[in-house]
Amino acid sequence: xxxxxxxxxxxxxxxxxxxxxxxxxxxxxxxxxxxxxxxxxxxxxxxxxxxxxxxxxxxxxxxxxxxxxxxxxxxxxxxxxxxxxxxxxxxxxxxxxxxxxxxxxxxxxxxxxxxxxxxxxxxxxxxxxxxxxxxxxxxxxxxxxxxxxxxxxxxxxxxxxxxxxxxxxxxxxxxxxxxxxxxxxxxxxxxxxxxxxxxxxxxxxxxxxxxxxxxxxxxxxxxxxxxxxxxxxxxxxxxxxxxxxxxxxxxxxxxxxxxxxxxxxxxxxxxxxxxxxxxxxxxxxxxxxxxxxxxxxxxxxxxxxxxxxxxxxxxxxxxxxxxxxxxxxxxxxxxxxxxxxxxxxxxxxxxxxxxxxxxxxxxxxxxxxxxxxxxxxxxxxxxxxxxxxxxxxxxxxxxxxxxxxxxxxxxxxxxxxxxxxxxxxxxxxxxxxxxxxxxxxxxxxxxxxxxxxxxxx
Numbered sequence: 001x002x003x004x005x006x007x008x009x010x011x012x013x014x015x016x017x018x019x020x021x022x023x024x025x026x027x028x029x030x031x032x033x034x035x036x037x038x039x040x041x042x043x044x045x046x047x048x049x050x051x052x053x054x055x056x057x058x059x060x061x062x063x064x065x066x067x068x069x070x071x072x073x074x075x076x077x078x079x080x081x082x083x084x085x086x087x088x089x090x091x092x093x094x095x096x097x098x099x100x101x102x103x104x105x106x107x108x109x110x111x112x113x114x115x116x117x118x119x120x121x122x123x124x125x126x127x128x129x130x131x132x133x134x135x136x137x138x139x140x141x142x143x144x145x146x147x148x149x150x151x152x153x154x155x156x157x158x159x160x161x162x163x164x165x166x167x168x169x170x171x172x173x174x175x176x177x178x179x180x181x182x183x184x185x186x187x188x189x190x191x192x193x194x195x196x197x198x199x200x201x202x203x204x205x206x207x208x209x210x211x212x213x214x215x216x217x218x219x220x221x222x223x224x225x226x227x228x229x230x231x232x233x234x235x236x237x238x239x240x241x242x243x244x245x246x247x248x249x250x251x252x253x254x255x256x257x258x259x260x261x262x263x264x265x266x267x268x269x270x271x272x273x274x275x276x277x278x279x280x281x282x283x284x285x286x287x288x289x290x291x292x293x294x295x296x297x298x299x300x301x302x303x304x305x306x307x308x309x310x311x312x313x314x315x316x317x318x319x320x321x322x323x324x325x326x327x328x329x330x331x332x333x334x335x336x337x338x339x340x341x342x343x344x345x346x347x348x349x350x351x352x353x354x355x356x357x358x359x360x361x362x363x364x365x366x367x368x369x370x371x372x373x374x375x376x377x378x379x380x381x382x383x384x385x386x387x388x389x390x391x392x393x394x395x396x397x398x399x400x401x402x403x404x405x406x407x408x409x410x411x412x413x414x415x416x417x418x419x420x421x422x423x424x425x426x427x428x429x430x431x432x433x434x435x436x437x438x439x440x441x442x443x444x445x446x447x448x449x450x451x452x453x454x455x456x457x
Contacts, residue, residue, distance in 0.1 A: 002028050002036040010046065018051065055158065056136050056147065062155035066137060070129035071101025076110045076120065083117035129155070183446045187330065187437065190424045191312050194332060197356045198310040203334060206291050208313035214245040216279040218290040220256055221297070222371035223400040225270045226278045230286065235318050237284040237327075244280040252297065253279070255404035265403045284316035287417070288333045289371070293401070296337065296413065300406035306338040312420060323432040330420035335397075341412035343374055346394060350378060350416060354391070357423065363388060373398050378416065382426070392418030 005026050009016060016022045019037060023030040040046040058066060068074065071093075078084070078092045090098040105111050112121050132146050136156060150156045195205070219231055229235065253276070263269030285291075288311045295309055315331045336349060347364065354362055361381035369375040372395025379388045394416035402413060421433055428449060434440050 002032045003040070006033070006036060006040065006046070056142075056156050057158075058133055058137060058156055059154055062133050062150070065155065066130060066133040069127050070104075071097045072105035072108065072110065073101070073125070073127040073130065075101040075105045076125060079111060079118060079120050081120070083114070083119040085117055086113075089118055183449075185446055186424050186428050186430075186449045187420055189449070189451065190427060191330070191420060194312060194357075194420070195310075197353065198334060200356075201308070201353065203308040203310040206288075206295050206309050206311040208288055208291050208311045210291075211284055211314065211316070212239060212282055213285040213290045214248070214279065215281040215283060216245070216248055216253070216256075217293050218283060218285055218287070220260070220274075220279045221252075221293040221401065221405075222289060223256075223259065223398055224370040225260065225272065226275060227272065228370060231278075236286055237316050237318055239282040239284070242282055244277075245282055246280075248279070249297070252404065252406075259400050259404055263400075265399045267398075267400045269400075286317050287315050288313055288331045289415075289417070292333060292335055292415065296397075296402065296407065297405045299337065304339075304408055304411060306336075308334075308336050310334045321434070323434065326421075326433055326437060329433075329437070331417055332392075332420055333415065333417040335413055335415035337407075337411060337413045339408070339410045339412070341396070341414050343396065343414075346376075346396060346414035346416070349414065350394060353416075354378070354380060359391065364394075367393065367395075369393065369395055371398055371401050372396055372415065378418070384426075391422065392416055 005022075005028060006016065009022070019033050020030055023033045037046065037048050041048040065071070069077070074093050074097050075089065078089055084092070093101070106113070108125070110120065110122055110125050112119055129150070132142055132150060133155060135142055136150075147156070198205070215231065219228070220226070224230070257274045257276075258264060258269075259267065260270055260274040261272065263271075291311055291313075292309065295307075299305075299307055311333050312330060314328055316328045319325045319327055321327060334349075334353065336345070350364075351362060354360075359380040363379040363381075364376040365379065367375040367377045375393070375395035377390055378392040378394055380391045381387070382389045394414070397413040397415060402411065403409065421436060425431065425433065425436055428436075430436050435442065435445070
């Protein structure tokens, strides 16, 4: 019945302005009209829009003024043509009406106050307040601004229809929705644990806030030749703008150029023509060792003091993305700079560091790096996998890298590095790096991942 009434009416008319009046006119329950309208709207047969109405009622004070007139009107009406003293006017209308009505009457410019008497400024005025109150009593429309003014004077209130409604009993034992808060990514949890381990071992964190680096600090200062495959665009992200750097320490650049071309410090060098334009190229750093080279150069410019540095930050490589590789990842790096360090010192500090990660069984395999000699790959026995797993790389920085910086001849630097993603994946049982880092990460992992338990047995 309701559906026929609605569609039949709309067939001849453009709209139904008010469903309440429509229901009353056709003698149909309003709830039924609303339900049918929502159904028709869902099927795209009609367009509906909710109408929000505020039901207003007069307060006791409002009802009084609707009958007797507003206080300002009562004050105005009590003033005779010849004027009246304030005291006499107050006795005539009463202290309460005088106090409430005198200000609005004066603001409306209905009266003026002389030195001794109060006079009317107009012969006749309209009691707008009484008229508005009468309109509300008659359930007629009133402008929002007028409603707000009457509410400020506490002459009307919103209708308390809810007081007569049957409300469901409140269950104080029911559990509410869990509050939404921030959640730490697993990488951040593991990073915090690793940072704490470095700090416990007396290391100082290096500033790694510059993702953009020059080829000089990223490659040349590390004694990595300019024809090395890692410097190819297939492996490194080079910048188009700004494409080059202009700020390099010229005396240090000249020493690096010489050691690349003709050697020195017991080295034959690489025997090629070193090009400044290659060193000037800007790129996204491929390792945080670029930061290490800057820190060691800065250390060489002052009277020597032993240092232990570490960094944990993002690096970028132009690699094919698969389950174990991403084009950007996080590198953990530690280095110790002191006089007379040996490979035995490096092995000792690696055992100390990795034992704090819960990796007590280590093996080392000779390897090659352009800027470390000797170099070692680090392996740890994984009880869960039942095999030895490569966990990092290490070595001693070459003299061709350290001595051009200006460090003393007997100073050695031992260093090691590993990715942040690999130990995190092992700890959290993730076998695809794309499930840990990147745009495909399930946000549920962020909300439900457990605390980091590095080194706990």
